[in-house]
Amino acid sequence: xxPTDKSPLRQAYDAIERxxxxxxxxxxxxxxxxxxxxxxxxxxxxxxxxxxxVATSMWHLANLPARRDVQRLRxxxxxxxxxxxxxxxxxxxxxxxxxxxxxxx
Amino acid sequence: MxxxxxxxxxxxxxxxRARNGIKVAAGTARPALGQTPKDVVWRRGRAELWRxxxxxxxxxxxxxxIPSLFNRSYILDLRPGNSFxxxxxxAGFDVYLLDWGVxxxxxxxxxxxxxxxxxxxxxxxxxxxxxxxxxxNLMGYCFGGLLAVLHAAHHPDSPLxxxxxxxxxxxxxxxxxxxxxxxRTRIDTESVLDEDGNLPARIISQxxxxxxxxxxxxxxxxxxxxxxxxxxVAADQAMGxxxxxxxxxxxxxxxxxxxxxxxxxLITDRVFLGxxxxxxxxxxLPFLHLTADRDHIVPEACSAPLLGLVGSQDKQQLRIDAxxxxxxxxxxxxxxxxxxxxxxxxxxxxxxxxxxxxxxxxTSTRSSASSVGSPTET
Numbered sequence: 001x002x003p004t005d006k007s008p009l010r011q012a013y014d015a016i017e018r019x020x021x022x023x024x025x026x027x028x029x030x031x032x033x034x035x036x037x038x039x040x041x042x043x044x045x046x047x048x049x050x051x052x053x054v055a056t057s058m059w060h061l062a063n064l065p066a067r068r069d070v071q072r073l074r075x076x077x078x079x080x081x082x083x084x085x086x087x088x089x090x091x092x093x094x095x096x097x098x099x100x101x102x103x104x105x
Numbered sequence: 106m107x108x109x110x111x112x113x114x115x116x117x118x119x120x121x122r123a124r125n126g127i128k129v130a131a132g133t134a135r136p137a138l139g140q141t142p143k144d145v146v147w148r149r150g151r152a153e154l155w156r157x158x159x160x161x162x163x164x165x166x167x168x169x170x171i172p173s174l175f176n177r178s179y180i181l182d183l184r185p186g187n188s189f190x191x192x193x194x195x196a197g198f199d200v201y202l203l204d205w206g207v208x209x210x211x212x213x214x215x216x217x218x219x220x221x222x223x224x225x226x227x228x229x230x231x232x233x234x235x236x237x238x239x240x241x242n243l244m245g246y247c248f249g250g251l252l253a254v255l256h257a258a259h260h261p262d263s264p265l266x267x268x269x270x271x272x273x274x275x276x277x278x279x280x281x282x283x284x285x286x287x288x289r290t291r292i293d294t295e296s297v298l299d300e301d302g303n304l305p306a307r308i309i310s311q312x313x314x315x316x317x318x319x320x321x322x323x324x325x326x327x328x329x330x331x332x333x334x335x336x337x338v339a340a341d342q343a344m345g346x347x348x349x350x351x352x353x354x355x356x357x358x359x360x361x362x363x364x365x366x367x368x369x370x371l372i373t374d375r376v377f378l379g380x381x382x383x384x385x386x387x388x389x390l391p392f393l394h395l396t397a398d399r400d401h402i403v404p405e406a407c408s409a410p411l412l413g414l415v416g417s418q419d420k421q422q423l424r425i426d427a428x429x430x431x432x433x434x435x436x437x438x439x440x441x442x443x444x445x446x447x448x449x450x451x452x453x454x455x456x457x458x459x460x461x462x463x464x465x466x467x468t469s470t471r472s473s474a475s476s477v478g479s480p481t482e483t
Binding site for chain 1: 149150209210211212213214215219223224226227230234282285292296297300301302315316317318319322323326330
């Protein structure tokens with residue numbers, strides 16, 4: 001075996017890493033494991049939505065907007081913002097093209 | 106080295122380890138990032154167009170860099186002395202970068218068309234107006250390369266002089282472990298989007314980390330070993346910080362890419378953007394593609410077919426001995442990819458006699474680089 005200047009701690013880590021990395025990589029890339037994780041995530045979100053649904057009803061009983069209502073508004077404003085942004089960019093592009101055409105004429 | 110010298114060295118190193126260990130633990134060891142001076146010259150939504158200061162522009166037309174949508178752009182301007190942007194500016198180019206910022210709920214519906222057909226053309230127009238040059242050199246890194254390629258293909262009349270891309274994904278069936286998982290698990294994209302409608306940064310980060318599950322542990326062991334070196338600690342904090350600093354991906358783009366992992370449209374020539382069929386063969390510009398032979402994120406099998414799909418006569422693809430990020434930072438970038446790119450661009454640019462004075466940037470919306478601050482704040 002060739003001599004090495006690695007510390008004993010480093011040699012120990014490298015030996016463990018060499019053994020552990022391949023099975024870990026296999027697990028991380030295993031579709032069943034990923035599906036299981038996704039399923040767990042979906043379950044967590046489902047429970048979260050149920051709890052939020054109850055909280056929303058309570059806020060609505062008090063005639064107040066709930067988090068879900070605010071979020072819905074944020075999404076709608078976001079969609080509007082995007083539309084305006086796209087229109088602005090397209091207007092800028094069109095005005096640039098018109099200017100170029102005028103300069104050529 | 107005598108035994109006494111070794112003991113003395115270890116004592117000194119232990120003192121440095123203790124000091125740097127405290128700095129790392131306290132979070133103060135992270136160096137300033139993205140320090141090359143620049144101005145914000147245009148802004149729409151979260152996107153900003155940055156122009157890097159230069160008093161010594163020797164080549165024209167200007168260069169527009171398109172970063173990836175998945176991470177922060179400061180990887181391209183990591184630290185003084187290890188910065189892609191700094192090298193390009195130093196080589197005499199007038200350099201612009203289109204930073205995408207951090208997508209929020211307003212960007213959830215963004216699709217590839219938003220970037221390819223709106224933002225990039227708008228940025229090109231701003232650059233032409235500012236520089237007075239009719240054409241620009243376009244460059245993209247990773248997914249930014251894909252946006253640049255799609256723009257060039259969808260807009261053959263775009264005023265581009267050349268197109269340079271780095272490790273740009275093309276064959277979506279060859280995305281390695283990540284692609285396999287995406288195809289075989291059939292996870293519904295909608296189920297992983299957050300309440301803003303974007304793919305959360307946390308999930309993107311987990312996806313990349315799953316490719317090398319022990320990488321974080323190895324990083325910490327390396328850091329522990331070299332904690333005495335200020336230079337190593339600074340480099341580790343900069344790179345490690347960036348690697349954990351992903352941004353959300355707009356939901357619209359996530360849906361499109363998810364479909365692309367099935368249909369593989371670039372390879373099958375079935376790309377549709379804004380209702381138009383787009384052919385990569387319509388790209389006839391001088392074209393350079395750099396691939397990395399140790400790239401575990403966009404494997405060579407995924408990026409390499411791009412050259413054959415592009416219609417250019419003047420086209421070349423070079424394989425660099427590097428990993429994915431190694432094309433942009435570190436020794437492999439500074440000795441391999443960056444000099445190659447600079448040479449390619451110089452040959453396709455004109456040498457100019459005048460000296461730029463845009464360090465004053467009278468048209469900028471902000472007046473100094475310090476006002477941009479660290480890109481992490483964008």
